[in-house]
Amino acid sequence: MWLSLNYDLLKNWKAVILTSAVVVSIYQVLVYFHPENLGWTESEYFSWSNLFRFVFIDQMLIECITVAIIFFLIRKYAQFRSLNQIKLQPREILLYELKFLPVLLLAFFVFAPFTLTVRFLYHTLPDPDWSEYFDEYFYSTQLYIVYLFPSLLFGYGILNVNLIIQYNQQLNETKSTLIKEKNRKKKERLWATDDFGEVFLDVERIRWIVREDRKTFAITGSEKYRLKENISQLEEKLDAELFLRINRSTIVNLEWVLNYSFWENDKYILRMKDKSQTEFVMSRERLNKIKERLLNLSEKET
Known part of the structure; x- marks a missing residue:
């Protein structure tokens, strides 16, 4: 050793x-x-x-x-x-x-x-x-x-x-x-609800998680699943090296981050890799955390 x-x-x-x-x-x-x-x-x-x-x-x-x-x-x-x-x-x-x-x-x-x-x-x-x-x-x-x-x-x-x-x-x-x-291995799945009932949702399928109308949803592409936990609970539960909370109502899967750019008033726009390039607003502090996590991910891949 x-x-x-x-x-x-x-x-x-x-x-x-x-x-x-x-x-x-x-x-x-x-x-x-x-x-x-x-x-x-x-x-x-x-x-x-x-x-x-x-x-x-x-x-x-x-x-x-x-x-x-x-x-x-x-x-x-x-x-x-x-x-x-x-x-x-x-x-x-x-x-x-x-x-x-x-x-x-x-x-x-x-x-x-x-x-x-x-x-x-x-x-x-x-x-x-x-x-x-x-x-x-x-x-x-x-x-x-x-x-x-x-x-x-x-x-x-x-x-x-x-x-x-x-x-x-x-x-x-x-x-x-x-x-x-x-x-992390224990939490590779989450309980979720779709149009047909309750399902096990594989965490690796999640691109981002948002809070809308006091409800929490996981986006996996064209599908949208409602989750039982709130944003804070999910932030604690999910793998911190892969999922990062970028504002009060959004957690993103770093593997689906496309790019980011300055917006205004020390705020930044984060774009995702989906077809419509979904955008989220985040602070400079959150941007610094994203840079650090993305660097860690790239080092692991190499």
Whole structure:
């Protein structure tokens, strides 16, 4: 099974904040609950206000810059490498994630000037000492090592979350398609009435459905059948890929649409393929929907 991927989640600011909060929390727990650091609450510098400022401003808020840049790099890297499909097998998933290792290993050199400069200014304003900046906040092997673990967590965390979300979406879409197809097959016929009594009307014979004098009729050519359901009920029941409601009183079979043209006041004329080229009036909004559905139909035929 192949999974189609997009990286829209990595554009979401909520994902940036949530990822920053989760990874920073994990990192702080690992550091401050390490046996060597269990006495940090007894330090003379400890206070709950200092802890709040450190965790939520110095760490989570500022690291949102890091996360946003890493997400940006992942999106651009995926676009450059055309990583928009993956085969759902353990080996293929592992290879997919390994392909992102270079960008995550090098991300520090992109985000460091931004993240560390903001942190430096936060610590030193209003009297920043720039010599201290180049000694402690500029590129260094120590800083790279400090940021390597969080960078990998940021990157691989969002990649795996994105995979799970995309998989669930595709699974739900597949289920929805199967359900629609099953329901469509169940509704290939409608109860109708002609001059002789009640009949089963094959849906594929219907060219359009109209509401006239508070009654609903299906037109199949020269025949006209009265239906029990109203327009809204039929709109729900019929295959949405084939039948489209173009105004309050008309549903058309898209396979019988001939053409359309502008009329007046943002209204359009829709013509059918019958001998008299029956015309209906519709809005621009409905026209856009017809264009989309007709394109889908042509793609399926090809």
